[in-house]
Amino acid sequence: MDFGLKNKTALVLGAGGGLGGAIALSLASEGALVAVADISLDAAEATVARIVGEGGRAVAVQWDLANLDAIASNVARIEAEMGPVDVLVNNTGGPPPTPAEGQKAELWLDNFKSMVLSVIKITDTVLPSMKERRWGRIITSTSSGVIVPIPNLAVSNALRMSLVGWSKSLATEVGRFGITANIVLPGRIATQRITFLDEQKAGREGRTVEQVAASSTASIPVGRYGEPAEYGDVVAFLASARASYLTGSVIRVDGGMIASV
Secondary structure (H helix, E strand, O other): OOOOOOOOEEEEOOOOOHHHHHHHHHHHHOOOEEEEEEOOHHHHHHHHHHHHHOOOEEEEEEOOOOOHHHHHHHHHHHHHHHOOOOEEEEOOOOOOOEOOOOOOHHHHHHHHHHHHHHHHHHHHHHHHHHHHHOOEEEEEEOOHHHOOOOOOEHHHHHHHHHHHHHHHHHHHHHHHHOEEEEEEEEOOEOOHHHHHHHHHHHHHHOOOHHHHHHHHHHOOOOOOOEOHHHHHHHHHHHHOHHHOOOOOOEEEEOOOOOOOO
16 A cells, blocks of 8 residues: 655654654655654654664754744754655653642643644644645644543643644644644553653552553553554554545554543
């Protein structure tokens, strides 16, 4: 199956990490030119090296999502080097584990800026050229917490939920321009973030990390954590020409973990 992504330009945020890196690799394997953005230049360059090693094309962009003033210049650089952005993958880091009660306003504001407002402003920056070309894909990676709130991840649950409402609203506005907007959310995908969360939970509950992972695995019908590449491949399909009639949706990549329909 041809995904129709050859020579399309894709911008993947947070692409130095597990999920973002896997997404960048999947898009590159379909022939897309990938701008690998990450707050860590070393991490971005490591992903680029993997893409190039597999015969793909990519450039690394150091990008602190909390710096809203850098958006215009970063997008301009990508456009100059690779062409207008056809596929935008909004993938951000997560806040520290916290309960809902008693969090400082600064914590909410700082994470809203880097996790939500940055995504909205970057999307607004690339949308005009997508509209002109009447083709585009806006894919936003969130969390299973937007369906079933995850205990002790209250800030993440709340802020990521706001992106679901934004993406659904956006989909209704840009569909007539050949642009789709979708949410994709991971279940328990084997990344450093999940390892960190398992370690935190183990510390709170006085259990081992292995016990926490075993308990989580028991709730997943397929009986294991997902691989980052499995998540990346779903995003690549959403980015493809084949997915032109799929918009305004929330796609779960969770091995059946979320019990609700």
